[in-house]
Amino acid sequence: MKHIRSLWKKHKLGILITVSIVAIIYMSPLLWMFITSIRPTRDIYKFPPTIIPGEITLNNYVYVLTKMEGFKRYLLNSIVVTTATVIIVVVASAMGGYAFGVRRFKGQNFLFIAILSVLTLPYIMYLIPIYIMEDRLNLRNTWWGLILPYVALNLPWGLLIMRGAFSTVPLDIRDAAVIDGCNEFQMWYMVLLPIVRPAIAATTIITFVFAWQEYLFASTLMTKNEWQTLPVGVVWMRDELQTLVYGRIGAMIILSIIPVFILFLAFRRFFIEGLREGMIK
Amino acid sequence: MRESKLTLFIFLAPTLIFVLVFIAYPIIYSAYLGLSEYNYASDPSPKFIGFKGFMNTIFKDSMFHTAFINQFQFAIPYFMITFLGSLILAILIDELRYGASFFQVLFYLPMIIPLSLVGVTFAWLLFPDVGIFNHILRRLGVKNWNIDWYGDPKTALNSLVLARSWKMLGFTLIIFLSGLQGIPKSIREAAKVDGASFFQEIWYIVLPNLKPYLYISSIWILINAMKTFDLVAVITQGGPGMSTLTLYYYSWKLAFQRLDMGRASQVAYITAAVIILFSLGFSRLFKSETASRM
Numbered sequence: 320m321k322h323i324r325s326l327w328k329k330h331k332l333g334i335l336i337t338v339s340i341v342a343i344i345y346m347s348p349l350l351w352m353f354i355t356s357i358r359p360t361r362d363i364y365k366f367p368p369t370i371i372p373g374e375i376t377l378n379n380y381v382y383v384l385t386k387m388e389g390f391k392r393y394l395l396n397s398i399v400v401t402t403a404t405v406i407i408v409v410v411a412s413a414m415g416g417y418a419f420g421v422r423r424f425k426g427q428n429f430l431f432i433a434i435l436s437v438l439t440l441p442y443i444m445y446l447i448p449i450y451i452m453e454d455r456l457n458l459r460n461t462w463w464g465l466i467l468p469y470v471a472l473n474l475p476w477g478l479l480i481m482r483g484a485f486s487t488v489p490l491d492i493r494d495a496a497v498i499d500g501c502n503e504f505q506m507w508y509m510v511l512l513p514i515v516r517p518a519i520a521a522t523t524i525i526t527f528v529f530a531w532q533e534y535l536f537a538s539t540l541m542t543k544n545e546w547q548t549l550p551v552g553v554v555w556m557r558d559e560l561q562t563l564v565y566g567r568i569g570a571m572i573i574l575s576i577i578p579v580f581i582l583f584l585a586f587r588r589f590f591i592e593g594l595r596e597g598m599i600k
Numbered sequence: 601m602r603e604s605k606l607t608l609f610i611f612l613a614p615t616l617i618f619v620l621v622f623i624a625y626p627i628i629y630s631a632y633l634g635l636s637e638y639n640y641a642s643d644p645s646p647k648f649i650g651f652k653g654f655m656n657t658i659f660k661d662s663m664f665h666t667a668f669i670n671q672f673q674f675a676i677p678y679f680m681i682t683f684l685g686s687l688i689l690a691i692l693i694d695e696l697r698y699g700a701s702f703f704q705v706l707f708y709l710p711m712i713i714p715l716s717l718v719g720v721t722f723a724w725l726l727f728p729d730v731g732i733f734n735h736i737l738r739r740l741g742v743k744n745w746n747i748d749w750y751g752d753p754k755t756a757l758n759s760l761v762l763a764r765s766w767k768m769l770g771f772t773l774i775i776f777l778s779g780l781q782g783i784p785k786s787i788r789e790a791a792k793v794d795g796a797s798f799f800q801e802i803w804y805i806v807l808p809n810l811k812p813y814l815y816i817s818s819i820w821i822l823i824n825a826m827k828t829f830d831l832v833a834v835i836t837q838g839g840p841g842m843s844t845l846t847l848y849y850y851s852w853k854l855a856f857q858r859l860d861m862g863r864a865s866q867v868a869y870i871t872a873a874v875i876i877l878f879s880l881g882f883s884r885l886f887k888s889e890t891a892s893r894m
Contacts, residue, residue: 340675415615471622550714
């Protein structure tokens with residue numbers, strides 16, 4: 320008995336069990352959506368509900384992927400908008416991060432803090448004028464109409480990460496490049512960018528995750544169904560199809576998460592580092 | 601190498617263009633809209649009225665008052681659950697001998713799920729009749745238990761809090777965990793040698809050392825608590841009645857359903873003012889510690 324207790328204490332099994340139970344409860348919403356998505360419709364709406372699925376089927380997934388043109392369109396919109404946003408944010412923040420992290424100029428800190436404060440204000444302050452602007456320029460219900468504001472909203476975070484990375488590059492590396500006859504652009508491109516690769520990865524994954532899930536701008540600026548992204552389109556589907564479709568809704572939700580989940584697993588170190596960097600500094 | 605003004609400008613140009621067009625100009629223009637009367641459907645251009653619009657919103661608009669109160673009724677439990685939940689979880693995960701990184705990935709997972717789809721998921725979970733949450737409560741012995749969580753004005757707002765906290769927890773967990781990792785093991789060992797219990801160790805050693813991180817996560821939760829849009833739009837649309845009408849959603853509704861851009865901007869600006877005031881308040885509260893550390 321004593322032996323077991325000391326083992327229990329040494330390995331802190333009590334804490335392990337507590338955390339495990341919390342984790343199971345915490346994961347249950349997602350798990351339940353998944354279970355719903357692999358059940359036949361008649362089981363989903365059985366009353367009283369059963370927790371353990373009796374019959375497992377992939378019909379909902381097959382239906383979503385083959386019969387729902389809308390879903391494919393949302394997926395396409397999400398991929399195009401997110402990818403374009405990521406590319407522009409990475410390029411712009413790699414350039415701006417260099418300016419803020421390496422160069423010295425007047426008003427530097429003020430400008431940087433002003434750009435960062437973007438993150439704290441309610442986005443609807445930007446959305447109202449952007450809506451009016453895009454309405455006049457016929458940018459609503461186009462890919463660019465979403466990409467451009469997304470870049471602006473994600474740029475501050477990217478700048479924060481890239482500035483941090485550039486400012487830690489040792490001076491002698493830059494000096495060596497200068498002696499080798501590089502001009503400033505060559506130095507930035509060929510010497511510094513390879514060094515700050517982890518920061519580029521962090522910016523990429525964070526921008527991807529945020530752009531993939533954005534709802535406020537997407538739902539307001541993309542009023543036509545064919546231009547909507549996944550977070551908006553799936554909700555639209557739910558409202559449109561109303562009853563008895565939670566199996567398909569569940570399948571759509573799981574499918575919407577898969578691309579970003581794969582990226583998250585692959586790059587989670589950068590994702591967490593980047594968020595930590597951004598949130599704590 | 602010449603570090604010329606021109607190259608500096610080129611490096612800064614993309615940032616400046618995006619920030620000027622999509623951030624700075626909108627901030628200024630919505631300030632102007634806030635000082636104007638502007639119905640986007642009928643008025644050809646905004647009519648300047650000065651602070652009258654703000655006065656009307658603050659003192660006469662009863663929907664604004666409801667939204668303001670709701671916002672705090674949302675923010676307070678949201679803050680408590682997210683803050684305490686992630687703090688306790690972080691302390692537990694930090695103590696783990698095995699599987700710490702596995703559990704971190706698990707708890708970070710909701711961060712990547714679109715909030716609108718979190719909303720759909722929770723609405724399904726808390727469904728009346730066939731919803732699993734009511735079912736489990738019934739199984740646990742509450743007879744005939746069948747609450748329409750998002751349809752009942754008494755429970756709707758708190759049910760939104762639940763979904764929002766679920767999504768936010770991972771963010772503050774990151775902050776707390778990196779704070780905990782920064783505390784030297786030697787201080788904690790010393791406390792144990794002196795005979796401190798686990799809770800004494802947490803209270804006297806860990807929490808004081810965590811203070812800057814408590815501050816940072818407070819600020820992040822607070823900023824988030826004021827930006828409550830997605831869930832409201834997806835689950836309740838402000839209802840039932842006006843029980844889940846938040847400032848953010850009210851502003852959006854004014855702008856894009858009633859096309860009253862003036863009042864919408866006023867509400868947005870007041871929301872911003874609340875965020876800034878609270879951030880300043882919190883930084884006062886934690887002032888000495890953060891100034892010396894950060």
